Amino acid sequence: MPMPFGSLVDRRQSDSIKWKRYADKDILPMWVADMDFKVNPEILTAIHERTAHGVLGYGSDNPELLNLIVEHCQHHYQWHIQPEWIVLTPGVVKGLNIARGIAAQRGKPAGITAAPVYPHLMQHAPLLSFEDQTFLSKGTGDSWQLDLAHMARNISQDTGVFLLCNPHNPLGKVYSREELMAVAHVCQQHDLIICSDDIHCDLILNGKRHIPIASLSAEIAERCITLMAPSKTFNIAGLDTAFAIISNPAMRKQYQKSMYGLVGHVNIIGTQAAIAAYKYGEPWRQRLIKYLQGNLKLIEQRINSLTGISMRPVEATYLAWLNVAPLQLANPQKYFEDFGVGMSAGSEFADNDYVRLNFGCQQTLLSEALDRIERAVDDRMLALKKMKGPS
Ligand SMILES: Cc1ncc(COP(=O)(O)O)c(C=O)c1O
Known part of the structure; x- marks a missing residue:
């Protein structure tokens, strides 16, 4: 049976708080905790x-x-x-x-x-x-x-x-x-x-x-x-x-x-x-869990291959808590926004060294977000290296 979770749903005109924030901008909304999937047809x-x-x-x-x-x-x-x-x-x-x-x-x-x-x-x-x-x-x-x-x-x-x-x-x-x-x-x-x-x-x-x-x-x-x-x-x-x-x-x-x-x-x-x-809803929930596990695997592979950002295994939720302390940013959330990814600011949860990535979304969207995160991290690591000067 094909995964019902993979097809993109346009939420831009649906009063979605998540999508409204970046309505006219090329910023992927990966913040507030709702998912971009259509609801189970039985519901x-x-x-x-x-x-x-x-x-x-x-x-x-x-x-x-x-x-x-x-x-x-x-x-x-x-x-x-x-x-x-x-x-x-x-x-x-x-x-x-x-x-x-x-x-x-x-x-x-x-x-x-x-x-x-x-x-x-x-x-x-x-x-x-x-x-x-x-x-x-x-x-x-x-x-x-x-x-x-x-x-x-x-x-x-x-x-x-x-x-x-x-x-x-x-x-x-x-x-x-x-x-x-x-x-x-x-x-x-x-x-x-x-x-x-x-x-x-x-x-x-x-x-x-x-x-x-x-x-x-x-x-x-x-x-x-x-x-x-x-x-x-x-x-x-x-x-x-x-x-x-x-x-x-x-x-x-x-x-x-x-x-x-x-x-x-x-x-x-x-x-x-x-x-x-x-x-x-149980069969739908089981398929959702599988899809989210796939998303999480992708995030772990991509994040763990980078220097400057890290995460611990996520056991539950569709939220990844990313440690960006090595990037030494005053406002990490804004920094990633400038690279086109709208995550939640760690400071809202009382830790400014982190950003929270909502991965309750289609994998194509997530892949694009991870590409952008990678660019943002690499850029910053390069800038920090330059600031430090030749060792
Ligand atoms: C831990 C936790 N509690 C409560 C809520 C919100 O609950 P409600 O919308 O039912 O007030 C959220 C939403 O993200 C949450 O993550």
Whole structure:
């Protein structure tokens, strides 16, 4: 069967935030995290059927969706949840802020997170930085490690919530059971709510298994708000349909109360899209994973053949976190833009030595972007060599 992901889709006239930024410029948009692929036809059919009904009034929780989410968690993460634990939420970012609000209501308004990370986990949160494993600098290792001692030092009396990103954007890291146990232990010791942003959980590229932190034990789950969505995986982020899973009834009530009057309900189109995604989307998702693995392989081959830029293996997401520190640029994002590639600035994620490349796109586009990145890197390395003078 031919790959449905290879054919280019013109998004320039579709109000796409990603494509609008460079509408009149020869700059390839490889930044905000949505993909350039057409949605699974079964999802499109579900949307068409819903609009064909003709009445688009207010929606309400759809029991079929809740049951599909329960089945999805059981099947993919061996996590047994109840339908009543699910709170449909129009977007994961809103869930992150509701979690912060709950911590504030409990008198501990500060959040803590592990940076570099997706910006919405960092707002008002003191930063906990990732430390390279020492053997990494020797070039033999390839993973990111959480520095829990650093985390504990950053927790104050005001800290009420730990915001986890699993799988981690922008590092592409999938947390292991041991890592999650260790971080949960610190949260238990300091009585922190754990808000886990698992939006990329169905985009694992290296065969590892996603482990929701709340699935570790009932006791840990008591302090957890888990945020998930079909949005990244099935490329329906514009439909703003996500959900929180909260087993603790008091916290769930607080979450629902905080939503009231502020964030509204998930929309009726997104509901049908989510149902179709979880009901029929698995074969499409499997093909997507294969396509993304191919893209990633290409990136790794090309980037690892260059001097001045490097990356660690990406375990999940369609985002590559590229280390450009050796290029000594004040504004790496702008520099690559000048060579025709629009990536996300590392500074947005709290590390200016990096840029983030979104590879959720057709391979022809990606190849062109990699050609341009190569030119940009080679140019800069040459300029640096000239500046240094003859050795
Ligand atoms: C880790 C993470 N969380 C949340 C979001 C956005 O979620 P939503 O659009 O559902 O608010 C993104 C989008 O890139 C993300 O990468």
